[in-house]
Amino acid sequence: MIHEEHPISRADISTITGLTPSSVTRLTKELLDEGYIKEIGTIGKSTPGRRRVLLDLKKEAFLSLVFDVGVNITTYGIGYFDGEVEMRGNFYTPKDPVEFFMKIKEIYLRTRDELNVARISLSIPGMVDMKENKILLAPNLGWEDVSIPELLDVDVPVLADNEANLSMLAEKYHSEDMKNVQEAVFIIIREGVGTGLLIDGKIYRGPSFTAGEAGHMTVNLYSDRFCHCSNKGCWELFSSINWAIEQYGDGLEGKNAIEKFQALKLRGNARRVMERFAENIAVGIVNLVNILNPEIVILGGEVQDLGESFYKVIEEEVKKRALKAATKKLKIRPTTFRTISSNLVGAAVLAIEDIIENVR
Ligand SMILES: [Zn+2]
The missing domain is CATH 3.30.420.40 (ATPase, nucleotide binding domain)
Structure with missing residues (x-):
């Protein structure tokens, strides 16, 4: 809910979810303690001068390394826990998938030295079997049945989805x-x-x-x-x-x-x-x-x-x-996404969804 509605007050969370205020206080304390969210203050409009505490996402809580795989050029950036993306660079897309994933690994290892990356997330111009983590067909790249785990051996989960699906995901999250x-x-x-x-x-x-x-x-x-x-x-x-x-x-x-x-x-x-x-x-x-x-x-x-x-x-x-x-x-x-492509933002949203699903 905080992801969907941020920033939001505890009282509003309680109203929307039907959870008792004490449950909301307890649950949000856990999230605060574990560093997923933070408190921000605003001056309440209805009660001038009174400070209202809102809960917001801690954008650095989880980072993902996101790639927009283009037929000619691949761009990449850092995805934050609040769904924002910061551009990092681009390179010519190697036509050979083996070479391509070597390049991804190289960028990941370089980024890992500097940032704590929790996921790698790829936008693919083609069909992706998300269960097997396999690119079924990316026709304009000439890639067929490319198993990502076989070509990319890294110590973080790697996610991939079709670029149109990711664009839809980005719009749903942000617009x-x-x-x-x-x-x-x-x-x-x-x-x-x-x-x-x-x-x-x-x-x-x-x-x-x-x-x-x-x-x-x-x-x-x-x-x-x-x-x-x-x-x-x-x-x-x-x-x-x-x-x-x-x-x-x-x-x-x-x-x-x-x-x-x-x-x-x-x-x-x-x-x-x-x-x-x-x-x-x-x-x-x-x-x-x-x-x-x-x-x-x-x-x-x-x-x-x-x-x-x-x-x-x-x-x-x-x-x-x-x-x-x-x-x-x-x-x-x-699309509302201008400077950073919708599918690259979607790759960050996909990583966030995966992280939230696996939080315990
Ligand atoms: Zn056709």
Whole structure:
């Protein structure tokens, strides 16, 4: 509860949980003694001059080393117990998983000299079996059936999850408008397209951890374009950043294509490509909205900064195509995470959840 509502008073904890004030006092004393939380003082508004004691998380209580594994560049940082992340650096993602995890270990050992890291947490652009701790498939990296424990031998637990799931987790943890939302979808658009599904207030991963692979729903029955998943006409073929770059053509190929794409002034051909791109994204959102009836659809990845007009096209197209009743309360917005990516923050939240589950 302190994680969800911090800072919070003992009286409020008692009201919300129904625990007696003496139980709350006893339990919070334990948490204080063990260094998970701290007391902070504020001046009460209703009773001027009177100091009200609030409980807040001690952000240094647990630290995690978090990685956003990108197809080209991996960024990393330190995750704190209050869900904040401090950026530390980045490196080119080695294509060989053995080499990649050697690099992770090297960074961990260096960080451990300086900080007490309790978890390593990885955001993966692909499917992750969280029970076996295995990367099932990260198509744009060419990684398949990569067992993390086999390649990363360290003295702290290592966690990993799909980047869209982690983005959803970060939004659920930090965003004001997600507080009472039980159903939501996070769509991450990068070289591929992934979705994180929040159902009944929890991330839905499915029994074999492939839920949310909405990028592979068929949106064009007659397309002869093959997807790496061996299907034809998948949504991600028309809504990933690769589609937009390919359509725009001249001058956007090569290494920094994504950066160049984001810097485009929306005129002429670029504007038309952008509008079609928005429409293509909208078609997938329509399918998701009709199936899941989410309250909020959040977009992240390379499209989060494309601006209001881009989102307006998406909204209009969704309104036009989706079931009327499903869109009545629907909100579509870019992610609130700007300087630090949603999935990196999500990796920190995943570590926090794991730590809390294992506290005794
Ligand atoms: Zn596919």
